[in-house]
Amino acid sequence: MFLTFLNFASRQGGADIQWKRHMYKRIAWSYYGRKRNCFRLSIRTIERALRYSTNSGKPKREYYNNIVKIRLEAACWEHGVLYDEFLKTLDESSIQLNRTTLQHLAIYEPRTFQSLCDFTVKRQGELGLKAATTTTPSGVLTRGML
Amino acid sequence: MAHNRVLQWATFARSWWIYDAYHQCPFESAKRLCIFLQGQHKPIYHPLSDIGDHVVVINTKDISMKNEYWRKWRFHHHTGYPGGYSQTSAWRLHDLDDTKILHKAVYSRLPGNLLRRRMMRRLHLFPDTEVPDDILQNVTDQIRQVQLIPKPIHKYSKEDIDNFPKLFDWPEEYVIDYSKKKKDEDTEKYF
Numbered sequence: 001m002f003l004t005f006l007n008f009a010s011r012q013g014g015a016d017i018q019w020k021r022h023m024y025k026r027i028a029w030s031y032y033g034r035k036r037n038c039f040r041l042s043i044r045t046i047e048r049a050l051r052y053s054t055n056s057g058k059p060k061r062e063y064y065n066n067i068v069k070i071r072l073e074a075a076c077w078e079h080g081v082l083y084d085e086f087l088k089t090l091d092e093s094s095i096q097l098n099r100t101t102l103q104h105l106a107i108y109e110p111r112t113f114q115s116l117c118d119f120t121v122k123r124q125g126e127l128g129l130k131a132a133t134t135t136t137p138s139g140v141l142t143r144g145m146l
Numbered sequence: 147m148a149h150n151r152v153l154q155w156a157t158f159a160r161s162w163w164i165y166d167a168y169h170q171c172p173f174e175s176a177k178r179l180c181i182f183l184q185g186q187h188k189p190i191y192h193p194l195s196d197i198g199d200h201v202v203v204i205n206t207k208d209i210s211m212k213n214e215y216w217r218k219w220r221f222h223h224h225t226g227y228p229g230g231y232s233q234t235s236a237w238r239l240h241d242l243d244d245t246k247i248l249h250k251a252v253y254s255r256l257p258g259n260l261l262r263r264r265m266m267r268r269l270h271l272f273p274d275t276e277v278p279d280d281i282l283q284n285v286t287d288q289i290r291q292v293q294l295i296p297k298p299i300h301k302y303s304k305e306d307i308d309n310f311p312k313l314f315d316w317p318e319e320y321v322i323d324y325s326k327k328k329k330d331e332d333t334e335k336y337f
Contacts, residue, residue, distance in 0.1 A: 107189050107190055
């Protein structure tokens with residue numbers, strides 16, 4: 001069977017195939033060993049890496065959102081405000097700050113964040129929700145007891 | 147603004163908290179203590195950074211457990227060798243060491259990374275209110291208890307009990323406390 005022509009064609013490739021390979025090589029430039037230079041080896045690693053990066057998008061987002069949530073809960077707790085009530089009040093008052101921005105305010109501009117918390121408490125007081133958000137302290141310990 | 151540079155020092159300072167475990171559930175308490183040990187109460191929290199606080203827990207010998215947990219909750223241990231498995235009920239472990247149940251509850255609650263042992267070292271457990279002065283003098287604030295301490299019936303005065311509003315009186319034959327049941331002579335005959 002005459003296969004030389006087919007072999008020749010597949011090895012040479014066209015301009016399009018060369019560009020496609022170039023695309024993969026751009027990803028593989030930082031790899032170690034032969035998988036950096038040999039296309040058939042590098043394509044295995046690259047495809048796995050792309051699969052990982054696609055699948056890890058959602059967990060990564062959840063992970064960072066969870067950290068932001070914990071930070072904001074802590075920042076609200078420092079000023080005696082509940083996290084859910086805080087976001088709801090800001091939303092209803094059309095103060096359009098997202099959670100990432102609020103988190104940055106809590107870390108780098110604590111006084112600004114405090115003013116937002118004060119606003120929340122005042123707004124809830126106007127609506128008559130203050131009593132619903134505050135809880136009576138229980139189990140409070142003083143130095144005299146020890 | 148000469149001192150602006152040092153304003154952030156308090157943000158990264160490690161503060162000390164006190165928690166009274168008197169009549170508190172150890173597992174619910176562990177949830178709250180872990181927040182302070184990990185630093186989740188600070189806006190600068192990150193799971194990889196070591197920003198947890200010290201927590202001093204007093205009265206660990208007076209923790210409470212719900213339902214039948216003192217009898218039925220079991221703590222497991224395996225030495226790693228064949229046949230090295232053992233389990234202990236909660237009351238027995240509490241007999242051996244007053245602070246062990248809370249220690250284990252917090253330890254199992256913390257994330258299983260390399261910071262766990264370091265966080266556990268910042269948890270100071272004391273069976274009663276006798277805390278060494280060098281530890282107590284660092285304490286700046288307290289952690290609120292997780293549950294209300296119920297007031298037992300014998301703590302109420304006679305007046306309070308009599309004045310408590312009630313719809314009806316129980317009939318005399320109705321047995322509330324079995325130990326105070328009057329002995330019926332007619333039934334006693336047959337035994």
